Amino acid sequence: MTERSTGARPVTGGCLCGAVRFECDEPPVMARACWCRVCQYLSSGNASINVALRTATFRVTGALGEYRSTADSGNRMRRRYCAACGTPLFSESDARPGLIVVRAGALDDPELGRPSGYIWTGSAPSWARIDPGLANCEGQPPPAASHR
Numbered sequence: 001m002t003e004r005s006t007g008a009r010p011v012t013g014g015c016l017c018g019a020v021r022f023e024c025d026e027p028p029v030m031a032r033a034c035w036c037r038v039c040q041y042l043s044s045g046n047a048s049i050n051v052a053l054r055t056a057t058f059r060v061t062g063a064l065g066e067y068r069s070t071a072d073s074g075n076r077m078r079r080r081y082c083a084a085c086g087t088p089l090f091s092e093s094d095a096r097p098g099l100i101v102v103r104a105g106a107l108d109d110p111e112l113g114r115p116s117g118y119i120w121t122g123s124a125p126s127w128a129r130i131d132p133g134l135a136n137c138e139g140q141p142p143p144a145a146s147h148r
């Protein structure tokens with residue numbers, strides 16, 4: 001009775017050393033690039049590419065470390081990474097229950113990370129390359145624009 005779009009397949013990924021693996025039965029809800037200052041720490045000075053998955057069919061195995069902080073948006077965040085190799089993997093926000101954000105570098109298929117737009121471009125350095133053809137928000141987009 002499940003009705004799926006053709007070609008739907010699980011989203012899979014893991015960390016650099018292979019100790020952590022994850023998968024999700026549903027395709028990503030959205031993908032976008034974030035230039036907030038925190039993401040620059042996590043992405044070696046660049047924007048992070050964040051892919052949102054539904055937690056309902058999301059599974060992860062392996063030992064994770066975590067770091068909790070308050071984001072520029074004011075949302076309380078929980079960020080998790082591989083305890084062995086340190087690869088940034090997930091972030092979750094109190095403001096968006098039901099979704100887990102995966103760092104696109106950890107996906108087995110990086111094509112899934114193609115961003116639909118940029119957020120927090122106001123924090124980007126002057127040399128940042130931001131595609132003018134995509135959606136662009138200087139800060140946190142309004143909640144109405146987010147998927148639930």
Ligand SMILES: [Zn+2]
Binds near residue numbers: 018085087
């Ligand atoms: Zn690892």
Ligand SMILES: [Zn+2]
Binds near residue numbers: 037038048
């Ligand atoms: Zn960010």
